[in-house]
Amino acid sequence: MSLFKSSNIIKIIAFFITCMGLALVLAYLFANTSYSYTKDNYVKYHLLTLKEIKGMPFISTNYSIEYDSPDGTSGLINSVLFSNVDLKKKSELVNYLNELGFKKHEDIFWIKGGEIWKKGDDRVRLIQDNERKVIIISFEKND
Structure with a gap:
């Protein structure tokens, strides 16, 4: 059960890192x-x-x-x-x-x-x- 919870946490962290990366790329594109x-x-x-x-x-x-x-x-x-x-x-x-x-x-x-x-x-x-x-x-x- 703890393995299932830790894999969900990893997925959530990966999702947020991906979203942050995308937000930074878009911010860079529109800053200039x-x-x-x-x-x-x-x-x-x-x-x-x-x-x-x-x-x-x-x-x-x-x-x-x-x-x-x-x-x-x-x-x-x-x-x-x-x-x-x-x-x-x-x-x-x-x-x-x-x-x-x-x-x-x-x-x-x-x-x-x-x-x-x-x-x-x-x-x-x-x-x-x-x-x-x-x-x-x-x-x-x-x-």
């Missing part, structure tokens, strides 16, 4: 509020990437996904920087934004070469730099 990664980083990609980015066309194999939560709690920014890209492929991203229900918004304070798209409180910035052959799409979620 800025990350740069690709789809190959399984954990960051699946924990930090918005569904809108997971579902969009990746128009270049040379890309970087950026995660930023400026104040650490509410609102976050998920961006993809496509480098060495065929600039004509921007139309694929525009079509995708239309499919999601975003509408292009004219904003006089926005930089040259950039567009702002809105749907409710969510905003997307789409920037094309012709000289560097770069396209950046940035989703801003506000909770």
